[in-house]
Amino acid sequence: MIPESYVASRPDVLVVNPAGEEVGFIPTGAADQDQATVTGLPSNVEFGIGKDSHMLYVTVDTSLYRIRLKSVGFRVQYRAQ
């Protein structure tokens, strides 16, 4: 388990493996901010499609951000029936 206070102290996208272990984190804002005025907190993520499958789109503050990854997204809705 990852403590909530730990996550809130560094706005980021956390990468967790199926065993629940942190395998990576990507900052989206400065660490150790005042919690009342914190910026850079992401709200949601989505992988791109096609040539952008390795891009992770993230909604942060008032913008759309993206992160280039080595891994690609998996989309259940486009699997062959």
Added chain:
Amino acid sequence: MNTLILQAALASLLLVGQAEEKLFVASPLTMPQEFTPGIEGPACDQEGNILAVNFAKQGTIGRVTPSGKGEVFLELPGDSVGNGIRFDRDGFMYIADYVRRGTGFGCHAPARAKAAALQASGEASGEEHHLPVYGKRSKSA
């Protein structure tokens, strides 16, 4: 000769535009304040555009191209504000309504894009702007 120089200049411009972001680094694709602080629910359509709620103002759905150009794709009716967005394989976009819990909207995104393109070219009236949005109440929340 001039054509060659022009082509070289264009090629270098294209290369600059396509400079890949650094691995594992979050970088902004849209300008600050293009969305409201209520930005949520990014979802990719089949062309690779990213749709997210609250572009320019609350209650809209924005569409951003992979190169970062954003626009209002549609406005939800009434005081509805979107939250999560998902697509199915047929191009239908589903939007959860954050204001009326238990309610959502469906919109056939390709049809909406076609209507918007016709409207922009003056071949269709503005009436079609709101047509392809359907609201439905599921089990009450």
